[in-house]
Amino acid sequence: MTDNIAFVRHDTLPPAPPPPSETGAIKWVRENLFSNVLNSVLTLLALYFIYRIAVGFLPWMLNGIWDAPSLQACREILNGESAGCFAVLTERWNQLLFGFKYPTDQYWRPSLAFILLFASVAPVLFSKLPRKMLILTAAYPFIGFWLIWGGTIVAPVLIALGFVFGYVVFTRFEKNSFAAGLISAIIAALVFWYIAGFVSEALSGVLALEPVPSRDMGGFMLNIILGTVCVSLSLPIGILLALGRQSRMPIIKGICVVFIEFIRGVPLITLLFVANVVLAYFLPPGTTFDLILRVIIMITMFSSAYIAEVIRGGLAALPKGQYEAADSLGLDYAQSMRLIILPQALKISIPGIVNVAVGLFKDTTLVSVISMFDLVGMIRGPILASTEWNGVYWELFGAASFLFFIVCYGISQYSQWLERQLATDHR
Amino acid sequence: MTQATNMQVSDEIAINIQGMNKWYGQFHVLRDINLTVQRGERIVIAGPSGSGKSTLIRCINALEEHQQGSIEVDGTVLSSDIKNIDKIRSEVGMCFQHFNLFPHLTILENCTLAPIWVRKTPKKEAEEIAMHFLEKVKIPEQADKYPGQLSGGQQQRVAIARSLCMKPRIMLFDEPTSALDPEMIKEVLDTMIELAHDGMTMLCVTHEMGFARQVANRVIFMDQGQIVEQNEPEEFFNNPQSERTKLFLSQILGH
Ligand SMILES: Nc1ncnc2c1ncn2[C@@H]1O[C@H](COP(=O)(O)OP(=O)(O)OP(=O)(O)O)[C@@H](O)[C@H]1O
Numbered sequence: 001m002t003d004n005i006a007f008v009r010h011d012t013l014p015p016a017p018p019p020p021s022e023t024g025a026i027k028w029v030r031e032n033l034f035s036n037v038l039n040s041v042l043t044l045l046a047l048y049f050i051y052r053i054a055v056g057f058l059p060w061m062l063n064g065i066w067d068a069p070s071l072q073a074c075r076e077i078l079n080g081e082s083a084g085c086f087a088v089l090t091e092r093w094n095q096l097l098f099g100f101k102y103p104t105d106q107y108w109r110p111s112l113a114f115i116l117l118f119a120s121v122a123p124v125l126f127s128k129l130p131r132k133m134l135i136l137t138a139a140y141p142f143i144g145f146w147l148i149w150g151g152t153i154v155a156p157v158l159i160a161l162g163f164v165f166g167y168v169v170f171t172r173f174e175k176n177s178f179a180a181g182l183i184s185a186i187i188a189a190l191v192f193w194y195i196a197g198f199v200s201e202a203l204s205g206v207l208a209l210e211p212v213p214s215r216d217m218g219g220f221m222l223n224i225i226l227g228t229v230c231v232s233l234s235l236p237i238g239i240l241l242a243l244g245r246q247s248r249m250p251i252i253k254g255i256c257v258v259f260i261e262f263i264r265g266v267p268l269i270t271l272l273f274v275a276n277v278v279l280a281y282f283l284p285p286g287t288t289f290d291l292i293l294r295v296i297i298m299i300t301m302f303s304s305a306y307i308a309e310v311i312r313g314g315l316a317a318l319p320k321g322q323y324e325a326a327d328s329l330g331l332d333y334a335q336s337m338r339l340i341i342l343p344q345a346l347k348i349s350i351p352g353i354v355n356v357a358v359g360l361f362k363d364t365t366l367v368s369v370i371s372m373f374d375l376v377g378m379i380r381g382p383i384l385a386s387t388e389w390n391g392v393y394w395e396l397f398g399a400a401s402f403l404f405f406i407v408c409y410g411i412s413q414y415s416q417w418l419e420r421q422l423a424t425d426h427r
Numbered sequence: 428m429t430q431a432t433n434m435q436v437s438d439e440i441a442i443n444i445q446g447m448n449k450w451y452g453q454f455h456v457l458r459d460i461n462l463t464v465q466r467g468e469r470i471v472i473a474g475p476s477g478s479g480k481s482t483l484i485r486c487i488n489a490l491e492e493h494q495q496g497s498i499e500v501d502g503t504v505l506s507s508d509i510k511n512i513d514k515i516r517s518e519v520g521m522c523f524q525h526f527n528l529f530p531h532l533t534i535l536e537n538c539t540l541a542p543i544w545v546r547k548t549p550k551k552e553a554e555e556i557a558m559h560f561l562e563k564v565k566i567p568e569q570a571d572k573y574p575g576q577l578s579g580g581q582q583q584r585v586a587i588a589r590s591l592c593m594k595p596r597i598m599l600f601d602e603p604t605s606a607l608d609p610e611m612i613k614e615v616l617d618t619m620i621e622l623a624h625d626g627m628t629m630l631c632v633t634h635e636m637g638f639a640r641q642v643a644n645r646v647i648f649m650d651q652g653q654i655v656e657q658n659e660p661e662e663f664f665n666n667p668q669s670e671r672t673k674l675f676l677s678q679i680l681g682h
């Protein structure tokens with residue numbers, strides 16, 4: 001025996017599959033649902049609850065009426081049976097989507113804008129798509145504006161050209177200093193737009209769509225407009241605020257801190273009231289300052305302050321070594337932020353940013369309190385107030401919740417996918 | 428195996444530090460540092476923890492700013508002008524204790540980033556240069572992996588290659604091997620020795636005394652923010668002058 005203690009293995013054993021009791025659905029059920037008495041009882045209770053909900057809800061859902069001119073008619077068809085009256089959705093579908101003032105024969109315009117939105121956001125969301133599609137992304141704000149608000153195409157084209165002109169001027173003067181470039185670019189663009197104002201007035205008939213004023217926008221379209229515009233504006237502004245808050249220059253840092261802390265300390269709804277009423281007092285008399293634009297500014301300010309704080313968390317989570325490595329390679333501030341720091345900080349911040357974005361999108365329904373007719377505003381106002389549909393709550397608010405849920409769940413799924421894509425550090 | 432013949436030292440001055448002082452708030456970290464480094468010189472800086480070794484070499488590429496005295500790198504005097512600092516940084520490579528690779532970029536991208544953005548090298552050419560140096564540190568096959576997939580020793584060699592891709596004239600090392608397992612220390616030291624043989628001007632903070640003996644032509648001993656002693660490695664180890672050096676050596680050589 002003793003001379004067998006020394007042992008050397010010469011060949012490696014091949015891996016063997018686990019025994020059947022360790023795999024398969026039965027094992028999963030036993031381990032997760034019936035592992036002990038308490039768990040078994042809870043499982044049975046849960047099954048009973050699911051059963052009761054299904055029994056109550058499914059008939060209501062499945063026997064629902066989809067075709068009726070009014071709640072009255074719907075009740076008659078149902079004849080005392082309890083079921084949903086979804087006819088309100090089919091009958092008022094267009095109002096729910098576009099509001100009740102948008103010209104009916106122009107619905108194709110926001111619909112087309114909505115489809116184009118996907119095409120132009122796609123290259124930003126999925127880096128595998130051809131980079132040429134970014135041209136569409138850059139052009140989209142102007143196309144979308146033209147489609148939804150109408151008017152001559154000259155105006156959005158000139159606005160876009162103003163940006164291009166400003167950029168050209170910027171590259172000219174940037175060599176002197178960044179500030180000189182920025183200031184001269186802003187002045188150049190403003191002058192350009194001032195002149196362009198006359199041009200577009202003179203050419204107001206060129207490729208003109210029927211103009212639709214802002215107060216006629218409504219329905220889910222309004223939520224989507226506010227949501228996309230505010231999210232896409234507040235992300236870059238939030239990044240700048242977060243970087244500004246880290247700045248060594250006391251003035252910049254101070255401005256950013258005061259802005260962030262002030263905005264975070266104020267409820268969004270008060271900001272919206274300010275946008276609705278108070279802002280008008282500060283403007284020179286006679287200027288009309290579009291209500292949607294005012295609301296966009298307020299919501300953007302609000303969410304950019306939150307996004308700034310989220311990103312600040314991401315920046316703080318990066319080890320100091322990353323800044324030092326970037327510095328020691330001779331990258332300047334802009335390069336090290338853009339190439340090293342922000343890609344990592346933003347990646348860390350994705351869950352927080354998505355949180356803010358989803359919250360922002362849902363908060364766009366708050367505009368209904370300043371008498372704008374977004375999806376919720378439409379339901380609470382024109383639809384529920386109408387004689388035909390007075391009293392249909394579950395179906396309408398259920399549908400509204402469902403629409404919002406689809407969008408928000410989509411955003412959240414995308415962000416989880418993105419996080420997996422970006423998981424390169426394997427730590 | 429002492430000094431190799433191709434490790435020439437020219438009389439051109441690479442780094443010239445005169446009367447340099449640095450404070451962290453009230454704390455006087457570096458006191459009256461005077462140090463001249465010839466081109467091609469390989470200097471090892473040793474000293475107890477907290478003696479200011481890291482701070483000293485980080486002042487050379489302005490990762491830390493000094494409050495008094497002058498630092499001249501490659502003929503350029505360090506000032507607070509940001510252009511001037513970026514210029515010096517692009518001439519001086521640095522390797523850190525914890526590698527500080529960019530985890531979101533592949534090994535190749537880590538190496539090509541600075542040449543492309545700072546030197547404005549075309550991407551193709553930058554990739555060729557990067558592959559050249561990755562071959563030199565003997566890990567070209569890892570080029571498409573991410574830093575997190577590499578061992579510590581491999582990461583440190585990538586970090587060295589990343590610095591070399593900027594074709595620096597001076598290399599700074601801050602304890603490049605002290606976060607590594609013994610097995611990996613050798614592969615990094617071999618890379619550094621090879622670099623020394625190529626005539627690179629090097630300043631290394633390290634406790635690898637074998638390395639110091641083999642490649643350094645000067646060992647600097649620091650304590651409490653001062654340069655206490657400097658000498659050729661043989662003299663330094665066999666015949667230390669100051670008491671503090673003796674004490675330090677007896678501790679680190681483990682007797
Ligand atoms: N940012 C800082 N603020 C205040 N004190 C600091 C800072 N960085 C370093 N110090 C102090 O300066 C002194 C020198 O630090 P340094 O990192 O240069 O030491 P070191 O010689 O590199 O030590 P080690 O061998 O542990 O790396 C230490 O006493 C340290 O506590």
Ligand SMILES: [Mg+2]
Binds near residue numbers: 480602
């Ligand atoms: Mg140190």
